[in-house]
Each structure stands twice: as structure tokens, then as C-alpha cells.
Amino acid sequence: MKLFACPHCSQVVFFENVVCERCNHALGYEPTSNTMLALEKSDDGAWRSVGERSDGASWLYCSNYAFGVCNWLTPASGGEQMCLCCRHNLVVPDTSDAANVELWRKMEVAKRRLFYTLIKLGLPLQTRDEHPEGLGFQFLSDSPATGDHVMTGHDDGLITIALVEADDAEREKRRTSMGEPYRTLLGHFRHEVGHWYWDRLVRDGGALDQCRQTFGDDSQDYGEALKTHYANGPKPGWQNEFVSHYAASHAWEDFAETWAHYLHITDTLDTAGAWGFRVNPKVDxxxxxxxxxxxxxxxxxxxxxxIADSWLALSSALNSLNRSMGAPDPYPFVLAEPVIQKLGFVHDLVHGRVGDATAH
Incomplete structure (x- = not known):
């Protein structure tokens, strides 16, 4: 992710900021231009952009700004109350509960970072109103009264994220019990949206045969494959072919896991570039x-x-820095050559070199 600056005073600001700490102007993110805008309230209730390169345009904060969970903007003249990101929400937590709102805020922080990357890559983003299998999100809680347990997953464009995943302690408990080296909210979003893009870009985008050559036969029974995975454990030697042991369970999961890692890698490298990172160990x-x-x-x-060579160097440095702080590795994975080839397929897919480019 790029670094942002306040257009009014040039102070460095960050993606989630809603106010500049130097000049005290309100801030909002405008996704179509990928800029942070400095804002002043207008008499008509809208916000006017001010500062360097400002054209004085009028903006509204996303309606979820009122709950403290979103800082994205939408044009005041467009009639939209929701920003490009939040209009994909279908079910949100009960906002009368302050604890729920805080968990939702964490969800939205991760989701906005997901959307930053999807928009940056120029990928399709149909809502449920625009397409029968459009992308929609519901954030649900378990129901003690009925015994219903929320499972995070994807179903024909509908992505469900269990609200409890935003509780750091509970998510760490689940990560440990499931033997996962990595489990984050952003990771959930990137993985589940990978299933949706398999439908859009692979199934509907004319890339099915090429995808099967890379990831294997997706027509194998998905339910049975997962039962086998959980009953017998990961496929022996999975490290030589897959980015994670879960990726070895079925071709769909292999694609979704690889998709998520492609987004991890590209966004982190983009951030490193914005900060001017250079990795040059003297012993190398x-x-x-x-x-x-x-x-x-x-x-x-x-x-x-x-991308892969730079990621090897950068992720090694990041892991070493975390170890110096006594923290877990941020990227506890090894990319075998077959995995890099799969990442290359995703790289070509998102840039229209695989399948039907009109699917984008």
C-alpha cells in the first residue's frame, strides 16, 4: 500500500486516519483516485476537498462513518450513501452493542485493505444487486439460544465471516487448535474472495482448462475431500507442491490459498516500495x-x-525482525517452485493473460 500525505499540510498520514494530527483537517479516502483528501464542512452538509491539487469537489463520508468503522468517501452528487467497499455489506453486527461495533470496526479495517488491492488490480467488483452471484458479505455471531455455530466461508458470492474472528484471543485459540501457522482477518478476506474470483475469472472467464492444468481437478467431490483432509491430516509431502497444508485438500482450496498469498505478497511489496525498502545483508x-x-x-x-525473488528477501527480513522482538513470523511459509508457478498463474489471471480478458 502506498504512503499518503495530507493534501493541506503534507504531513504523512495513514490509510485508516480520519483527521490530520498536524493541521486538524478531516481526512477521507477516495478510492477511484486512490488519494486521501483533506476536507472542510460545507454549509450544505457535504465536505469540500481542500489543499494541494484540490478541485473543491464535494464529498460525503460513507454512511458507516457514523459508527466509526469507515473513512471512505462517495461523491456528494452521486446519490450513494455507501462507499465502494461498504455497499457489498449485506448483514452487519447489531450496532446497539458497543462490543459488536468494535469487532465490526476490525472487520472493516481488514476488508478495506482487501478492496484497496482489488481496486488497484482493476478486478471486477459486482454487488448482489448487479449480479445474481455478486460479492456480498455478512458478519454473523453464534446463537447460544439455538446452538447455531457460524462458519466462515463462501457460497455463490456470499462471504460469511464469523464475528468472533475479530476477537484476537479467540482467533489465536482457533489458530492453535487447528494447527495453522497464520490466521488473520485480512487472511480470511483474501482467501474467501479467492473463491469468488475462481467463479468470475476461471469458471466464467474461459480459464477452466488452464486452471486445472495448474491446480488439478476441481470436479472431485469437495465435501468428501474436506472430510478426508480433516480425518487423515495433510497430504504427505504437501510442502513440495502447496503453499499450506489446507491448500492440499482440494483444487478449489489450493486456488483460494494461492490467491490469498498473491495478495499478501503484492500488497506487502507495494508497501515496502512506498517505504523505500532495500534488503542487502552483508553476509549474502x-x-x-x-x-x-x-x-x-x-x-x-x-x-x-x-516478485518471488524480492518476496523471498523481504519476507526473510520481516521474519528476522519479528524474531528480534519475540513475535511470531509474519510470513511462516516456504514457497516451493510449484507454488511459485501457481502464483504465476494467478498473476497472469488477474492481468488478463489467462482466459477471457473481458471477464475483468
Whole structure:
């Protein structure tokens, strides 16, 4: 993710900021131009952009701004109350409960970062009103009264995220009990949306045969595959072919896991580039862990090999820094060559080099 600056005073600001700490102007993110705007309230109740390169346009905050969960903007003249991100919400938590609102806020922080990347890559983002299988989100809680237990997952464009996943302690408990090296809200969003893009770009985008050559036969019974996975454990030697043991359970999960990792990698490299990162260990005699992140990780013309090589160096550095702080590795994975080839397929898919480019 890029670094932002307040257009009024040039102070560095961050993606979730709603006010500039230097000049005290209100801030809002405008997704179509990928800019943070400095704002002043107008007499008509809208907000007017001010500062460098401002055209004085009028904006409204997303209606979810009132709950403290969103800082995205929508044009005052457009008639939309929801921003490009929040209009995909179908069910949100009960806002009369302050604890629920805080969990929802964490959900929206992760979801907005997901959408930042999807918009940056120019990927389709139909809502449920625009397409029968459009992308929609529901954030649900378990029901002690009925015994209903919410499962995070995807069903024909409807993505369900269990609200309890926003509770850090509960999510860590689940991560440990399921033997997962990594479990985050952003990871959930990136994985589940991968299933939706399999439908849009692979199934409906003319890329099914090519995808099967890379990820295997998706027509195998999905339910039985998951039963086998949970009953027998991960496939022996999965590390040589898959990015995670869960990816080995079925071709659909392999695609979704690889998709999520592609988003992890490109967004983190983009952030590293914005911060001017250069990894150059003095003991690295063969430049295996050396990289200067001075390229466009989201760019269609950036080779997958360059992305993978730079990621090896950067993720090794990030893991080492975390270990110095006594914290877990932020990227506890090893990318075998077959996994890099799968990431290359996703790279080509999102940039229209696989399947029907009109699906984008």
C-alpha cells in the first residue's frame, strides 16, 4: 500500500486516519483516485476537498462513518450513501452493542485493505444487486439460544465471516487448535474472495482448462475431500507442491490459498516500495536474500520471478525482525517452485493473460 500525505499540510498520514494530527483537517479516502483528501464542512452538509491539487469537489463520508468503522468517501452528487467497499455489506453486527461495533470496526479495517488491492488490480467488483452471484458479505455471531455455530466461508458470492474472528484471543485459540501457522482477518478476506474470483475469472472467464492444468481437478467431490483432509491430516509431502497444508485438500482450496498469498505478497511489496525498502545483508555473498523493492508489484509487466525473488528477501527480513522482538513470523511459509508457478498463474489471471480478458 502506498504512503499518503495530507493534501493541506503534507504531513504523512495513514490509510485508516480520519483527521490530520498536524493541521486538524478531516481526512477521507477516495478510492477511484486512490488519494486521501483533506476536507472542510460545507454549509450544505457535504465536505469540500481542500489543499494541494484540490478541485473543491464535494464529498460525503460513507454512511458507516457514523459508527466509526469507515473513512471512505462517495461523491456528494452521486446519490450513494455507501462507499465502494461498504455497499457489498449485506448483514452487519447489531450496532446497539458497543462490543459488536468494535469487532465490526476490525472487520472493516481488514476488508478495506482487501478492496484497496482489488481496486488497484482493476478486478471486477459486482454487488448482489448487479449480479445474481455478486460479492456480498455478512458478519454473523453464534446463537447460544439455538446452538447455531457460524462458519466462515463462501457460497455463490456470499462471504460469511464469523464475528468472533475479530476477537484476537479467540482467533489465536482457533489458530492453535487447528494447527495453522497464520490466521488473520485480512487472511480470511483474501482467501474467501479467492473463491469468488475462481467463479468470475476461471469458471466464467474461459480459464477452466488452464486452471486445472495448474491446480488439478476441481470436479472431485469437495465435501468428501474436506472430510478426508480433516480425518487423515495433510497430504504427505504437501510442502513440495502447496503453499499450506489446507491448500492440499482440494483444487478449489489450493486456488483460494494461492490467491490469498498473491495478495499478501503484492500488497506487502507495494508497501515496502512506498517505504523505500532495500534488503542487502552483508553476509549474502550470492545475493539470494538481496532485493531493492523499486518496482510496481501490481504492474502487469512485472515478471513473477522478480516478485518471488524480492518476496523471498523481504519476507526473510520481516521474519528476522519479528524474531528480534519475540513475535511470531509474519510470513511462516516456504514457497516451493510449484507454488511459485501457481502464483504465476494467478498473476497472469488477474492481468488478463489467462482466459477471457473481458471477464475483468
Amino acid at each position: 555473498r550470492e545475493d539470494v536474500l538481496t532485493a531493492k523493492v523499486n518496482f510496481d508489484a501490481y504492474g502487469a509487466d512485472t515478471p513473477m520471478a522478480q
